[in-house]
Amino acid sequence: MSRHDIQPTDVTGVQRQAREFASEYAHLSLYRRLAEGLAGDDEVAALLLSAQPGQTRPVLILAALHDLVLREPDLPAAQWYPSITGAAASPAGDPWPDVRAAALDHAESVREVIATHTTQTNEVNRSVYLAALLTAACADLPDAPVTLVEQGASAGLLLGVDRYSTTLVSASGQTSVGPRDALVRCEGVDRSAAPLTLRLPSVAARVGVDLHPADLRDADTVRWLEACLWPDLPVRLDRFRAAVRTLAADPPTVRSGDMVGDLGEVIAGVRTRVADEHVLVFSSWALTYVERSQRPRVVDVLEHVAADGTPVSWITAEPDGCVPGLPLVDRPETVLGVTRWRAGRRTVDVLGTCHPHGEWVELS
């Protein structure tokens, strides 16, 4: 059990977690200071005790306070949030008195948000490693139309990967895919010994599945996804907002369901069944939330899809040891892997590692 699994049940426990958060994220000027403020303030720390079981973490109250200033941008507290002011960083000075006042003046609504929400992420810059995975998985089938299925898709932002401009920069140059004039610009460093050349397949059909799909057309949902992004890192918010603008008129379908138990049905419902269809399923920081004993069932489902000779690929960006059949790499980074079925035969390969938000990739 990690220390993150130990949930506080009283104000002292919340304050201990807040102190740990402040020291772990000392480089984030706003969130470090807010966590320090929480650690020394019984009244504000107590608001977090309304969280659902298992959700009592500093990030949840930080998201609820961020949500408050996104809803009420005229509050004095809002001036400290780069996500509201558009500044590159929080101004000099102490944000805690204004944020504390906002929290206590709106205690009822903050408590309500904490009681009814869990933190939720959908990181657009993961398109960097997704593009690298798609390039590798489609290398032997460059012209086959892909049926793309995302497990644990959240709002489905990664299903829009081919509508974003994605660039990998290496020591010897750079490679880009996607529309040149795309609103969303994703970028990462290529640390591979042999620099990659990105190439996206043509996507003929796409769908996601999530236990709690986030609807991009619902303003409250979008604001909560924004609130869960850390305002100290405004580039992530800018990308998120650009992706929402890009996809909102015609968002990818994300079905409500279990990414293991409902996978077969989700795939069957989206297949094009054209002669050279390539069924491509991906999981980015999602399979890790599924109970370990359930994960091998994904392989069984895909084996079944591939049984008639349909080419199937399962690309994964998950922590080491998460994906059934993928060899351990014994590194703390996100592990990139591909499990392929070609003519019914399965092969499994570790492709490399990456930063969890796509800041860099390293393929072997």
Ligand SMILES: C[S@@+](CC[C@H](N)C(=O)[O-])C[C@H]1O[C@@H](n2cnc3c(N)ncnc32)[C@H](O)[C@@H]1O
């Ligand atoms: C950390 S988010 C990652 C979202 C997205 N894949 C990304 O990389 O930005 C994990 C997502 O998995 C979903 N999830 C967790 N367990 C699931 C399950 N058993 N079935 C479907 N979705 C699940 C959560 O609701 C959440 O939206």
